[in-house]
Amino acid sequence: MANQILNVAVIGCGRIGRIHAENLALRIPCARLVATADVTINAAKEVAAQLHVARATGEYRELLADPAIDAVAICSSTDTHSRIIQEAAAAGKHIFCEKPIDYDLTRIRAALAAVEKAKVKLQIGFNRRFDPSFARVRELVAAGAVGQPHVIRITSRDPGPPPLEYIKVSGGIFLDMTIHDFDMVRFLSGSEAEDVYAIGDALVDPAIRDAGDVDTAVVTMRLKNGALATIDNSRKAVYGYDQRVEVFGSKGSVAAGNRTPDAHVLSDAAGVHEARPLHFFLERYAEAYVIEIRAFVEAVLKDQPPPASGLDGLQPVIMGLAATRSLREGRPVKLAEVA
Amino acid sequence: MANQILNVAVIGCGRIGRIHAENLALRIPCARLVATADVTINAAKEVAAQLHVARATGEYRELLADPAIDAVAICSSTDTHSRIIQEAAAAGKHIFCEKPIDYDLTRIRAALAAVEKAKVKLQIGFNRRFDPSFARVRELVAAGAVGQPHVIRITSRDPGPPPLEYIKVSGGIFLDMTIHDFDMVRFLSGSEAEDVYAIGDALVDPAIRDAGDVDTAVVTMRLKNGALATIDNSRKAVYGYDQRVEVFGSKGSVAAGNRTPDAHVLSDAAGVHEARPLHFFLERYAEAYVIEIRAFVEAVLKDQPPPASGLDGLQPVIMGLAATRSLREGRPVKLAEVA
């Protein structure tokens, strides 16, 4: 890092791995994508070829062994995250890891301990924190523009449910989908949750109920700073990806709404019509993904704490576990009960 | 009513009584305001004089005894509502009564039974149902524009808390303020609630906590039709009266936001600035009050069911009692527990 260029390898070349690879290769001047890895070696090779990257491998441990590599972006399947974090930390690599670290608190804590011990940087991929709108909301809240936060309100709806096979292994809606909103509650309020209450049902597709999950949910929380929070989720908003937040406080309110692919307004005899929100996360958070990985690279190069830490990776999982239990038991659940 | 003009007397000439009196006198061609009553006779006389009404009295029972009077609008203090309803029903008068009928379910049921027995019309003053924006939302939901409702979301914030003396006798935030939002949930969803969970705190003013109440709350509900609902309340939004609703369903979402006193947009070096929402209910619901009382007059003249019935008066009180118990006991409460 003498020359202030960070050499990064991407581990896992699926959809999200490709995004980070492309951003590292093309849009972050102070980073260099030096290698790709994927259990399917052809996926690694394809990404490398497209991005003029010399090295591609089916065995990520080769990359961990290479002293020329400063950092890794872990984009492999969730069940491998905690293990690769530990191995990468042991190898002295700085780590960007996609969310969630794991669904199991013991494995998460083992990973965080390894990072702690190795004194490497760890950033978790909570991309929404880097969305310019949500970041601006946080900035205004932190600057005191709305005073003391009283109510956090989040609406988060996907355009359509994932395949049923995915849902079955997803850990449930609260660990798979709401986890982003749990992170938002912490990020926007600057506070931890005290307890969680969740209601939900399979209103979109009864097969989701048969799979033991829900597709529509409302979660409320009491936060340690006194504020109240409410999240509503749906797996299917026919009009597109609906991602809105609001922080209401003693001096006002700051909200952020959806973004649209274009700004046209059509007025005709039937009414006034505008574009639907950007379709899904790839479109909505395209810019956030660039800002996120740049923030990681800069945190490493400047030896500063990354903006979404290991603790930030742990807490939303605890909240998700509490919400899962709340839904099952029909009562509010304290985080301390599941942590 | 041979000539299709309804002769109405207003009982109670405080702030809300004056609004109904003025609307009846000036804006409803098929109604005639024929008398006013108030325990403070001068209040009754003042309103009568302003509106060219011949009769004003300190004793409302005189009006109930007058066969020339077809209907009464009960705008006196809440503790008198159920009694006057019973007396007016016994006298064969049609009744418009401000919300709530009472905080006591036995008294409410006695009033409804008297109305039932006398076969007179009863409409409860849930003014928000007549707000053109919320009415349009309901109309679209009823027409199937959003398909099956999945989530009802309501934000309802006052510009400032009422006097502490008022709060002490108000029945608590859920019976005083959220009661309107409970009505909205029923109105917009077309469904009853199954259970209620409430969290809340005195974040605006600790004196409200000392008075045994909260000023900030989040309430969630499961509805009998399967939908989920969430309401967030605050006694103090420094930017004005914040009244927003959304119904999200299988085919889309319909929402209604705030209205502003004017439509200016100022763009300068600091940003883009617009007007704050209309200050409070008198401004925001001015039009709704006219439409509401006209609907009552027309329901009587056409012998149709009024648009906010006795049952509509009862149910939100049950929801408020359930929310009150939920807050106290820290658990979801079924409506059947308190009904």
Next chain:
Amino acid sequence: MANQILNVAVIGCGRIGRIHAENLALRIPCARLVATADVTINAAKEVAAQLHVARATGEYRELLADPAIDAVAICSSTDTHSRIIQEAAAAGKHIFCEKPIDYDLTRIRAALAAVEKAKVKLQIGFNRRFDPSFARVRELVAAGAVGQPHVIRITSRDPGPPPLEYIKVSGGIFLDMTIHDFDMVRFLSGSEAEDVYAIGDALVDPAIRDAGDVDTAVVTMRLKNGALATIDNSRKAVYGYDQRVEVFGSKGSVAAGNRTPDAHVLSDAAGVHEARPLHFFLERYAEAYVIEIRAFVEAVLKDQPPPASGLDGLQPVIMGLAATRSLREGRPVKLAEVA
């Protein structure tokens, strides 16, 4: 006026006369509607009966002769305005007169001279000045919020053309319709126009061309304070009454858009949909009409200059005449050429 109540008679009980009569009778506490007049005496009587007014006449001169009447609102046909102004002034009555005073500058000047000589108040009915949105724009401009005005931009479109018979006697689009926008340019900029250039065509209905008029026009102006102005007009916007203004200046821009009957937003698979603007001037300017006539009453009672003076009545007619000549001759026309 010792008791600070202004006794007003309305002359002319057509559509606009009824609006002023109703507002004077019901919504302006410091005014009393004491009489109505109309060449069709039944029209006068009908309005009087509805509003509990004792006196109605077919002969307005009777009212001018009555010393108990302080002021008149002239709402008769345009060709009678200048004559009645002169008679009312001679009788010492304060005068509210609907726009335009006349299409003939000599007759306008004679009317203004009579007002001047009699030292009575004269207010011209430029209702848009009292629209809360446009008034707020002016207020911000006058307060320097946008600095020195550089460009005034007005869009003004009716929902549909008036009957062809009306168009034939209307004086043409610039004197009938654009006259309001000319007033807005003066009101918003605080400046007079130097010259006018107009282009236009009958794009809505060829019969309007046959009647010697246009239905679509764009007018540009250079103002004496250096600002530039542009107005676009259409007789037919299928989505409703489109009334927007913008003042752009050295420190920013302030604009005001349309108002809608309700604030709903429907999001579905086809897009995001909102309500159309309020249909036409009766709906859009309902509030402005109340504020306008109240301003007249208060100006008289407080002996202050009315907010839309005789000069304000004269200048837009000059601008309309210049635009008419510009369209005919295909060149910019200085106001001095027609004044």
Next chain:
Amino acid sequence: MANQILNVAVIGCGRIGRIHAENLALRIPCARLVATADVTINAAKEVAAQLHVARATGEYRELLADPAIDAVAICSSTDTHSRIIQEAAAAGKHIFCEKPIDYDLTRIRAALAAVEKAKVKLQIGFNRRFDPSFARVRELVAAGAVGQPHVIRITSRDPGPPPLEYIKVSGGIFLDMTIHDFDMVRFLSGSEAEDVYAIGDALVDPAIRDAGDVDTAVVTMRLKNGALATIDNSRKAVYGYDQRVEVFGSKGSVAAGNRTPDAHVLSDAAGVHEARPLHFFLERYAEAYVIEIRAFVEAVLKDQPPPASGLDGLQPVIMGLAATRSLREGRPVKLAEVA
């Protein structure tokens, strides 16, 4: 092009040349950036190095002589455009050329003739046509969503004036800045202009007047299809780049407003506040530049007409010359007078 990859060289590596180079290198899979040229060879080398491009030269003619190069993007200074177009056409290269081709109609026509003769593709860099909002407006107009166009309305304001030295050689506001809006009028309406009338002044900076130019202007046009158009320009909008269009027609209106860097809305005691528009063209049209150059590449590869042709390059210059003469002579000028 057998393999359907277009080999492109960029000539001119200033601000706009770098944008096209980067987009060609990174974001257009079916294009390959194979060389850069700039009279300052180091500029060419720097861009080449950043983008992994092997070849950089100070002499663009070398590239024209290379048969491996299929197309060139001409981003050099305006005075070189027409000459390089002719040389590139003679060399059989397809051509993307930044606007304007030239300020001199004879030179433009010579360039177009050379292109015609060589049967190569020529696309002019009218980037706004590719802005998703404006493209959507055009799409809806072309689909008949607003019926027959009646009025085209464009507001186009820069955040600040360019250096005075630039203004002196810019050809004047109408050829430098309004030229984009002239293109928009043609693009959105699908029609040519008949005549132009322009008013303007130096309201932002008197030094601009001294340089023989204006900084604030309003231009109106009559179009051959009967529609009317109005453009208002300013060199300085303190709130940022203001780029709005509207097409109003017999069946409605479609408009496109500004885009913002984020979607936050802050409500506080002072009002409701949002972000200012994106600062300037690099931010606002970032996406448009990608779409634009991709459209050129695809037009060549598929042997289709490029979406902004040589004629599209010629006509706005004629409109700019007519506007310039109109401002000088104070009268509407027919395009035929200057063409």
